[in-house]
Every structure is written in structure tokens, then in C-alpha cells.
Amino acid sequence: MKQSMSFADILAMTLHDTKNSLGILFNNLEDIIAGCRSQNCAKHAEFYMLQYEIQRLNNSLIRLLSLYKAEKSQLAANIDYHAASDLLEEAAASHEILLSSRGIKLLTQSDDDLFWAFDRSLIEGVVDNVINNAFRYAKATVRISAAQEDGYFVLKIEDDGTGYPPGMLINEEKQPGFRREIDFKTGSTGLGLYFSMMVADMHVNRGKKGFISIVNGGSLGGGVFSIYLP
């Protein structure tokens, strides 16, 4: 019944296992931080850095597994209606503490009656990824916003850092048809980009596909990542 395992399958199984260990590590660390804080120990800020790295690792693994499944064509978008404010609030809840440990404020902005059909966990994967980047580059503020623009749902993540290097800017004109080959020399950023594009691509509605754009400037003057969903 089962065909023999490919190296990719073995890799995927190992990734699952690694992810489980990371999960335990993450939560144990959280307990330690909680204990630390209750004793007013100043060290807990440093622990947050550890937690940040674990989260980064974890996000990479999730991305890798998603890409592996896409390759095996097991990955299909699971589209449902979601409130934009729900998505943003939850993203804020999961990143706020870590960001505030570096003195970064997280702002969210969306209309209460903005709803859209999308795959929530895939989009969350994209958002986590971008916020994790912003954690390294933002000075004091990260802003996530959702809005409707020309029949697309736009999710923007902005920071007040120095902005993306010119080579990383993508689709500055915000063209719906925009596609680009990813240069993997940029390392994990390339993988993150590739994943974001794949997720955008998986969102199809009435002949239109999603797309992404990376520019500098925006309301905070730093990097602006946007994903547009039809």
C-alpha cells in the first residue's frame, strides 16, 4: 500500500519531531519567564530573546512543512469568512509581549465590519513571518492594518525601521499580475517571500489571484509589506 519513503518524507517527519520539541521548549521557557517575573528578576528580558528565536525557528519549520505539502499537492486553501479585526487582534496577542520586551509598540487598525474570505492559518503564517522580521528592524513601532482596496482585501505590516534594502523591494506598483522568481541567495528571507507569494497565489476568487508588494515609506517611514487577496 505505502510506497517507499523519499528523502523529503523523512525530512518532513523529522521536522514534525523537531517542531514538537520546540513546542515544549517554548512553553517551558514561558513558565521560567513567568517565575522570573514574579520574583522581579531582570533576566526575563533576555529570556524573551530566546523565545523569539524559538518562534523564528518554529515559523521556519511551519513554512517548510507547508511548502513540502504544496509540493506533494496536499496543501489546499481552506477558505472561510473571517473578521479582519479578529485576525489582527490575535496576531497582536501572540506578538505583543515579545515586541514590548524590545520596547516596540504594536498598533492594529481595521474596520469592525470588514470581513473577507481567506485561509486563516496560511495568512497567519505570513503575518507571523513578517512581524518576526519587523522585530529585528523596527525602532519603536510596528503597525498591522487591514482594509479594502479596489476589490481586494489588503493586509499591511509597516515598521519605522530603515526599510528594506533596494534588492528586496517587490512589486512597488502593486500590480495584480506581478510574479517574480525568488533568489534564494538571500537565505531565509527568500524562503519567507516564496511562502508569502505561494499563499497569495492560492487565494483565487472569480478569476483574480492574490499578490504581494514590498515597499519603503508608508505611514511609519520604514518597510511596508502588503498582501492583497481577491
Place this chain on the structure above:
Amino acid sequence: MQQTQKPEINLKTKKVLVVDDFFNFRLTLKNMMRSLGIMYIDDAASGEEAVRKMAVRLYDIILCDYNLGTGKSGQQVLEEGKFRGHINYSSIFIMITAENTHEMVMGAMEYQPDAYLVKPFAKEVLEKRIRNIATRKLNIRNIETAIADNDFDHALRVCEELMVQNPRNLSEIMKLKGEVLLKKADYKRAVEFYDQILERGNVGWAQLGRGRACLMMGNYENAREIFENIIAQNDKIMPAYDYLAKTLIKMNDPREAQNILMKATEISPRALLRHKHLGRLAYRNEDFSTAESSFKAAVEQGRNSCFKSPEDYTSLAKALVHREAPQEGLKILGKALKEFPDNNDTRLHVSVAESYVYTRMNKTAEARRALTEAEKSAAELADNIPRELALELAQAYMMTGDTDRGAVIIKKIVSSHHDDEEMLADVRAVFKEMDMADQGEELIETTRDEIIRLNNEGVALARGGKLSEAIAYFEKAASHLPDNKIINANTAHVLMLDMKEKGAREEDLTRAKSYLDRVHKIDESYIDYAMLMAMYRELSAGVQV
């Protein structure tokens, strides 16, 4: 847009159950809950322990890991909890998984958790999730209670009131509205409603709902196309396979229906009810190898499930006979006696099947003895014998030489299900196995004619304007044939025609409704049901004014 102000949810008084096979993770979860101020926290290290605890105490919040090692899985804990009423509509069930939910297939809607949470997560995220779910449960409580009371019009009104407020759980309310329209058998409105949603996005559940409405209205071609489309887009939406198989059976293509279910069990091997269905279908299609493997899977998976039944074992035993392994079949029947409580239902199932296996082994004496056992249990169960079992009992009589007694039972079955092609196919199979296909066909034909004549006489009375006589006639017929959907549907119909002339009365409406309920229970996709329900709604609207 106005937002209903958020009611503050008090978590401190909630009773919580934490289920995980890892001590370490249970501890972490308990610590998280404690830090939210929750006092009452139980934990369980296995699915079995979780179900035992849920039986004694109604928990407000259950945090359950999906993968619990060797015993019951998290999904089975959820299913059993809902099935046995340990989880009601106000309880919160969160399924915790190690990986992205994409790994998981989408199962039946009624057995889905309130949320999936992927490890690891911060306690802030868990708290947010719990609060959000609690708020939205409060929000839809009125809809749920109206549905539970079968007050669909009220449920729809509440849905519509809530939808204009754009609450966070808009999607959930839209889902409920669609379900209510389907339950109400208002298929035309259901199609319109789902189309509206699909205008705005390619949402899987809306496509599924639209397909179901088509199936119920008898637009099989349409329904088939929709379900096939859903699967082409996302092959993990499992209910689409089940509805597609249902549609194909209606279209008289049981082979293709079997293929579809086989594909579904390949993608999602852990689905007990689907294995049972596939086994029955394959058995009927005389694909005994598939029947054997499906029933084997049903027996295997049933071990930890609340959906296990003696029928899985007896069906497997019968399939094994056709696979030239009757001894193994007998062994399975022995296991059934150990696995299920020692009562008439179990004994009847097992001894009827035993009689079948022994007959096929040419052990006449043993077969007779088993049949005598079956008779005893059947006598005690009297009218509570399920129809599939009644057919098997009839078969046992016929195979052991008592053709007349078998025929009497079969005649009764056919008169109740004279237009149920699946049931008739089973009846034909019984006769065919006895090399009596012609006699079987004759029995079906004559019984069918009798019922049709009986029905037509009543219809003639109604057409001739003798409605009171027609009512008396059909009500009498319905009392003899409580499982015949056409007789019951026509009884309701004449009652309502009479009310149309003379005005509706509460009491007659209730009577008509009880016949309509029977029809829906016998066949939920009965073609005329929607028309009759529309008539019923019109009449009851008149009464309320």
C-alpha cells in the same frame, strides 16, 4: 456600524478539563489556566480517562490534544462527548494539535471543535481564543435553542437580526442560517442564500450547502457537479465525498458511489461511519474483498469509538464467508459477544449471522440452532427490530428451509419501503443468493402493486373531493404502514388540503406535522417534502395571525 457591546466573560468560575498524554504539557496547560484565575482544573492522560471524567462532570472548557497515543484520539473524545451529551452547545472544546490544521481533514460539521490551536502558543493567545469563543457562543445561543426547539422561523429571524450587526462570528451565523433553511426544507431560499455567499468568495461550506440543497431537490446532475468541484479544489473536504456518494446512489450508480467512498477512506482512513457505509455498499456490489477490508477497519476503529455496533462484526463475518473464510467469520462473531453488552439486540445480531455462516458451511443443525436462538431474542424485542436485521432474519428462515416465514417478514419490509431502491436491492440480493431471483421479483412486484393500489384509492377519494373520507382512509393506512413514506406524506397532504378548504386548526396542524416528521425521518431527501413543508408553513402562518 454599531457593535453590540462585548459582555465581559468571567473565566474564574469555569470548570476546565485538560487532556494530553504528556505530563509535561498537561502541567503547562494547567499553569496557563491557573494564571487566568481559573480554580477548577482537572486533567486526563488518555482519551478514555477524559470521557470517564466528562461523564461525571459537565466541563465548561475542554482543552484536548489531538494525538493521544494508542487509545481514543482527541477527535474520538470530541465525538463521544457530543454523542453522549457530555458536551453541549455552551461548552468550549479546543483541539490542540502539533502541526498546522492543514494536515487534518475536514470531517462532519457536527463533530468539529470550536477551535484548533497549534502548539506552541502563548497563554495570551489561549485566553483570547477562549474569550472569543465564549462571546460568540453567547451570541448564537438564541439561534441554537430555537433550532433545538424546531422553531426554524424564529431561528432565521435571530440569524438575520444578528447578521446586520456584523458580529465577529458572522461566518458562523451564516452557516447556521444555511443549515436552518435546509432543515426547514426551504431549498429554493437555501440555494439563493448560498449563491449570495459564493458571489463574494469561494467558501467551501457554502458550496457544500448549495450541493446539498440540489440533492434534496432532486437536481442530481447539478449536485454531482458541485460535489465533484469541491473535491477538485480541496480533496480534504470529506463531507463532499459522502454527499457525492449519496447523489450517485440516487442516480443509480452504486459502483461509482463505491469508488468515491474508497477514495475518501484513502485520504481519511480514520472514519468509522464511512467505513461502515462503504462496506455495505461494496457488499451490495458483490465486491467482497472491499467489503471485508471496510468492515475490518470498522471493527478495528470501533474499539475506541462510541459508534461501534454488533453489525460491524456480523457484516464482517458474512463478508468473510464470501471470501471462503467462514471459520474466521465465526471467530469474529465470538468476539462480538465479548465486545458488546449481553442483551437481546446483541444476541439477535450474532445468532442471525451465525445461522447464515453455518448454512453456508452446510452445517444445517448448527444453523437451525442459531436460528432458534435468534427467534427467542426477536420475540423479546418484538417491534423494535431494525429493518436491516429483520431482512437478515427473513433470510435465515429462508436459508434453513422455512421459506414461508421468511416471505411474510420480507413482504412486510417491502410494503414499508416499496419505493426505497436501496432496500429493494437488498431484498433482491437475498432472493438471488437463494437462486430464487424470480420469486423475489414477483414478491416485490405484487407487494408494490398492492401498496400503489392502496395509495391510489386514497388519492382518488381526495381527488373526488371526499377529503374527510380520504383522511380517515390514509390515517388508517399510515397506522398499518408507519414506515412507508408515501403513505405518510399523503396523509399529511390530505390533512392539509382539508385545512386549506376549511381553515387551519392548531390540532390538525400538529397531526399533519407528525406525519411530515415521519417522512423526513424515513428519507431526508424525499422529493415532495419541500412542497409539503411549504404548504404547512403557509397554513401555520395563517393560524398565527
